[in-house]
Amino acid sequence: MKSPSQPRDRGIPEATVARLPLYLRALHGMAERGIATVSSEDLAVAAGVNSAKLRKDLSHLGSYGTRGVGYDVEYLVYQISRELGLTQDWAVAIVGVGNLGRALANYGGFVSRGFRVATLIDADPEVVGDTIAGLNVEHIDELEAVIKRRGVSIVVLATPAAAAQEVCDRVIAVGVTSILNFAPVVLSVPDGVDVRKVDLSIELQILAFHEQRKAGGPLMAVESQ
Amino acid sequence: MKSPSQPRDRGIPEATVARLPLYLRALHGMAERGIATVSSEDLAVAAGVNSAKLRKDLSHLGSYGTRGVGYDVEYLVYQISRELGLTQDWAVAIVGVGNLGRALANYGGFVSRGFRVATLIDADPEVVGDTIAGLNVEHIDELEAVIKRRGVSIVVLATPAAAAQEVCDRVIAVGVTSILNFAPVVLSVPDGVDVRKVDLSIELQILAFHEQRKAGGPLMAVESQ
DNA sequence: GTGACTTTGTGCATCGGTTCACAAAGGGAT
DNA sequence: ATCCCTTTGTGAACCGATGCACAAAGTCAC
Numbered sequence: 001m002k003s004p005s006q007p008r009d010r011g012i013p014e015a016t017v018a019r020l021p022l023y024l025r026a027l028h029g030m031a032e033r034g035i036a037t038v039s040s041e042d043l044a045v046a047a048g049v050n051s052a053k054l055r056k057d058l059s060h061l062g063s064y065g066t067r068g069v070g071y072d073v074e075y076l077v078y079q080i081s082r083e084l085g086l087t088q089d090w091a092v093a094i095v096g097v098g099n100l101g102r103a104l105a106n107y108g109g110f111v112s113r114g115f116r117v118a119t120l121i122d123a124d125p126e127v128v129g130d131t132i133a134g135l136n137v138e139h140i141d142e143l144e145a146v147i148k149r150r151g152v153s154i155v156v157l158a159t160p161a162a163a164a165q166e167v168c169d170r171v172i173a174v175g176v177t178s179i180l181n182f183a184p185v186v187l188s189v190p191d192g193v194d195v196r197k198v199d200l201s202i203e204l205q206i207l208a209f210h211e212q213r214k215a216g217g218p219l220m221a222v223e224s225q
Numbered sequence: 226m227k228s229p230s231q232p233r234d235r236g237i238p239e240a241t242v243a244r245l246p247l248y249l250r251a252l253h254g255m256a257e258r259g260i261a262t263v264s265s266e267d268l269a270v271a272a273g274v275n276s277a278k279l280r281k282d283l284s285h286l287g288s289y290g291t292r293g294v295g296y297d298v299e300y301l302v303y304q305i306s307r308e309l310g311l312t313q314d315w316a317v318a319i320v321g322v323g324n325l326g327r328a329l330a331n332y333g334g335f336v337s338r339g340f341r342v343a344t345l346i347d348a349d350p351e352v353v354g355d356t357i358a359g360l361n362v363e364h365i366d367e368l369e370a371v372i373k374r375r376g377v378s379i380v381v382l383a384t385p386a387a388a389a390q391e392v393c394d395r396v397i398a399v400g401v402t403s404i405l406n407f408a409p410v411v412l413s414v415p416d417g418v419d420v421r422k423v424d425l426s427i428e429l430q431i432l433a434f435h436e437q438r439k440a441g442g443p444l445m446a447v448e449s450q
Numbered sequence: 451g452t453g454a455c456t457t458t459g460t461g462c463a464t465c466g467g468t469t470c471a472c473a474a475a476g477g478g479a480t
Numbered sequence: 481a482t483c484c485c486t487t488t489g490t491g492a493a494c495c496g497a498t499g500c501a502c503a504a505a506g507t508c509a510c
Contacts, residue, residue, distance in 0.1 A: 015497060021430040025409065039457065048411035052460095052499055059459055067458040067506040084430050085437030092429070099331045103324035107425065115429055154432055177439060178432040180425075184250065186273035194435045196428045200332065200405075203421045204317070204340055205246040205309050207379055207403040210419045212310030214402060240467060264487065277469055284489055292475045292488040451510100458505075465498075475488075480481100 012083070016057040020080050022047045023054070027077045039070035086114035093152040095167050096159035097122040097130075097137055100182055104158060105133040118150040123163070143167070144174045154178045161185045168195075237308070241282040245305050247272045248279070252302045264295035311339035318377040320392050321384035322347040322355075322362055325407055329383060330358040343375040348388070368392070369399045379403045386410045393420075 026046035030038055040058075044051035058064060058071070061083050065071045081087055094101050097120050105117055122128055123140040130137045138146050146152070155171045157164050157179060164183035171179070172193055179195045181187055187195050251271035255263055265283070269276035283289060283296070286308055290296045306312055319326050322345050330342055347353055348365040355362045363371050371377070380396045382389050382404060389408035396404070397418055404420045406412055409427075412420050 013497070017431055017434050018427070020434075021424075021427040022411070024430075026411075040459095041457085046411070048413075050499070052501090053497090055457090055459060056498085063459075065458050067504075068456045069507065070457070083434070085433040086430065088437075090429075090433055090436070099328035103328040104425065106324045114433060115426075153436055154429065178436045180428055180432060186247070186251075186271070188273075192439070194432055196432055198423060198425070198428060199246075200329065200423070201340075202243070202246040203405050203423060204315075204379065205249075205311065206242055207405060207419060207421055208310040208315055208339060209242050209245075209308070211315070211378055211403045212313075214417070238467070265489095266487085275469075277471090278467090280487090280489060281468085288489070290488050291477085293477050293486045295487070454507105454509090456505105456507080458503105460503090461501095463498105463500085466496095468493105468495075470493080471491095473488105473490090475486105477484100477486080479484085 012060045016060050019049060019057055020084055024080045027073055031073050031077060035073055037070050038073055090115050090154055091118035091150055091152045092154045092156060093119045093121060093147060094156045094158060095121045097127050097132060101158035102132055104156060118152055119146050121146060143170055147171060147174050157181045157183050159183055237285045241285050244282055245309055249305045252298055256298050256302060260298055262295050263298055315340050315379055316343035316375050316377045317379045317381060318344045318346060318372060319381045319383060320346045322352050322357060326383035327357055329381060343377055344371050346371060368395055372396060372399050381405045383407045
């Protein structure tokens, strides 16, 4: 006799974690359209993955499906949200209020569920004091104070490359351990700190590589012997 | 007897391709600082990877190092650039000139090497005709014409989610096969079309997952009795 | 209650990527 | 020319992720 619908494995594969938000989005869409139940096959199509992979991913959270029927949409939304930690509210700070920082501050998409932009911070006296997306821009000198005051636990770096490492060091010093970095630099951080990196230029370069391949490759003519 | 310094393997692993831009950036920095030669160990540190991986990655391009010495910085920059297709100029169209589209248009970083924002396109009559980052915003009705006229081969989608699939279909219909998608939707595309996806909300959710883990897990209290 | 049908959850083979560890290759000193 | 030192390039073991294919588990109709 064993507890049946308990998450059995606390170690969820990284690849699975990266796909859970995808499933969640698809499920939200279905919930809005009033769909109560969904099969792994249908959900897989909606999320753009194959159904075996989807089932294996979900099986890491627990046994939440019903054989012969599928998954209850509402229930699965709840379970995935809980697993991802979206049942609580995360305070996010955006450091660097240039074009990108502004765009992020105004981007409704991520504010929606679980995340809240708690503060905007910049070094330029020209923008400090401005109100962007309903928030007052604070001065970088206040960085540590604001992060503590607002209970920020996730920091988004949208600074110039040259400033990123310093800001990174400072926020880590006050206890932040999750960073989303848009600056085109490799940040060095101590163990226990998670950095995720978004780099537009790298994405374009990868596309260019494949585009070039389609067109015949860099050394078409030299096709080995 | 075999040709010695020829790229031997035309099939470069995807994981390697994704790291080449990283190496390239580190190398550019070194070139600017006047460094002529670099060991795999030093370059690996600068790029934030381990040196065995770096050497294996570079070995896929050919044998461009000198044992006992390292790699010639300039030469390696050239070889990687060539492999990634950055020796030619890629015309990029940005569709959707909201906050994000504007930020991308103004982002100097990717315009620098190999890429050129050739046109901005939007559906909102309010912004069509405006000049942003030195470019006239064209109307979405002109999408196909502009793409052909400007020789665009890479399209960046920064539209609302609801519009992304339609724009995607239209640009594919006129021959575009490389798309960078910022809209939070799963695009469905025919074989032969590459889509890369950047989703801010997903990145935050992955961070939240790990942050929650550090704090003790989702159901600490319910620790399976 | 029984049987037919559907769909999950997973064991297993496979694959791509990472890491180790070392032989091969080159440079520089003598 | 020979030896020693450094660093590359790669064979081989390992590790995690993917996908197939099917038994187990449940529903529904009668």
